Amino acid sequence: MIKTMVAGILLVLFASSVFAQDPAPEPSVRGGCGPSEAYFDVKADRKQHPVATPDASKALVYIFEDMEHGPTMRVGLDGAWVGANKGKSYFFFSVDPGDHQVCTNWQSGTFKETSKRIGSAMTLKAEAGKVYYLRTQVYERSEQDHNVKLEPVETAEGQFLISASAFSTSHPKK
Secondary structure, three states: OOHHHHHHHHHHHHHHHOOOOOOOOOOOOOOOOOOOOOOOOOOEEEOOOOOOOOOOOOEEEEEEEOOOOOOEEEEOOOEEEEEEEEOEEEEEEEOEEEEEEEEEEEEEEOOOOOOHHHHHEEEEEEEOOOOEEEEEEEEEEOOEEEEEEEEEEEEEHHHHHHHHHHEEEEEEEE
């Protein structure tokens, strides 16, 4: 009888720990990316290099694409697209403090069927009043095989990239 009670208690404890785990992320979030059907028109202005000052209650994020004649790269934050870059360009946006999923994803007419798989994602731990610089790099292994990496860069490198990159403005295609 005692063995049965101990086994029952262990079963309840095991079952409760299994059910207490965090739920699986929503498939639509995809590491921070927005819906795969969304496409952007992008204009890059080489004459503009605007910068912003972070609001004291938010963080500021700069996103760079570091490939001279690179593809259009969409940028997502917490499951919604926030903009896109094309070629050696950048844009910026503000975020609330906290953990955020940031993603970059290749948008291409040539690779439409596989574009949702060519990208990169990371978690950004944003602090109010801070500035973050993230770079998307596209590595071409062959004409049909590309790898994308989204990675943080140091402040000095981020400031250099602002001066060396075109300012990107984007809007969703209709």
